[in-house]
Amino acid sequence: MNRFKLMATIFCVSIMAVAFSPAAKANAEDQKTVLTFNQPIEIPGVGQHILPAGTYVFTLVESNSDRDIVRVWDKDQTHVLATILAIPNYRLKATGKTVMTFRERAAGQPEAVRAWFYPGRESGQEFVYPKARAIELAKVAHQPVLEMPNELAEQIEAPVKSAEEPPVAALKEAPIRAVTPKGEEVEVASVVPPREIAQTLPKTASSLPLLGLMGLLALGSGFALSLISKRVA
Numbered sequence: 001m002n003r004f005k006l007m008a009t010i011f012c013v014s015i016m017a018v019a020f021s022p023a024a025k026a027n028a029e030d031q032k033t034v035l036t037f038n039q040p041i042e043i044p045g046v047g048q049h050i051l052p053a054g055t056y057v058f059t060l061v062e063s064n065s066d067r068d069i070v071r072v073w074d075k076d077q078t079h080v081l082a083t084i085l086a087i088p089n090y091r092l093k094a095t096g097k098t099v100m101t102f103r104e105r106a107a108g109q110p111e112a113v114r115a116w117f118y119p120g121r122e123s124g125q126e127f128v129y130p131k132a133r134a135i136e137l138a139k140v141a142h143q144p145v146l147e148m149p150n151e152l153a154e155q156i157e158a159p160v161k162s163a164e165e166p167p168v169a170a171l172k173e174a175p176i177r178a179v180t181p182k183g184e185e186v187e188v189a190s191v192v193p194p195r196e197i198a199q200t201l202p203k204t205a206s207s208l209p210l211l212g213l214m215g216l217l218a219l220g221s222g223f224a225l226s227l228i229s230k231r232v233a
Contacts, residue, residue, distance in 0.1 A: 031060040031118040033098050034075075040110040041102070043072060044084050044129045046153045050110050051081065058116060060125065061163045063088070067176065068125045069168060070116065082156050085148060085171045086125035087188065089115050090195045094122045104141045112137055126192050130156075134179045144178040144190045 036055045043049050057073040061083070068086040073079065091099075096119050102111035117124035126146060129137060134147035152174050158167035178191045 031058075031121075033058045033116070033118065035098065035100065042105075042110045042112040043082055044113075044127055044133070044153075045082055045156045046130075047133065048110075049082065049157065056081070060118075061168070062172070063125075067172065069163065069171060070125050070127070080160060083158070083160055083168055083171060084156060085128040085174055085176070086116075087128065087146065087176060087192060088195075089117075089124050089126035089192050090122055091117060091124065092122075094120050096120065099124070103137055103145070106140055123195075128174075128176055131179060135181070135183050138179055139181040142181060144180050144186055146176060146188065146191050147179040147185075148174045148176055 034055060034057050037051070037053050039053050040050050043051060051072075055075040057075070057077045059071045059073065061069040061071050063069075066087060068088060070084045070086050071080055072082040072084065074081060095117070098119055099117040101114045101117075103114045105111055112129075113127055115124050115126045128134075128146040128148050130150045130153040131147040132150050133153075134145040138145040148171075152170060155167040155170045158165075160167050162168075176188060177185045178188050179185055
């Protein structure tokens, strides 16, 4: 019986390893990362900018002390789907894999991208949403969300070919604030603390989707072990 339990445990652990292995490839030159999503996701844009499940390329176009510009491409990197304004965010410890974090969403809604961390780096990019959408996301998450003026939303989806074009320049100059669930503007530090503070605080970003999946897998593993034990006994 112990042998069957051991085999079942190894099988369940293998399932969890596959479930949580990131489908990503990275290139350090421009932090280029190829990500494959098995479900739709939301990125900043006009209204709810939803990307269908599939493979996309994220690249860092420009980064300086207080803001970044990130591009999202199609799988073949022939079409720019979005040019997104972001600001640096920091984590306590760098990992060897790409990390993409998401905001809490209402049941049945696509996950909204929050931040992207490149392998081996403590700093990442926290995405900025147009104000109207940021307020909606803040209401669901019950916490402030980074925002920029609504009128710049169209610049995110503009079909630009280079980082020197007007839409990108407009994003570089966009004022960035944070907005609460009540629509009140607050300091950016309420969402992304300065580096010296962020690296001394425990992370509180929601891991509910991940925890939920882990819980389901754990329940399934227990059920499988129970059935095997009964059959062998």
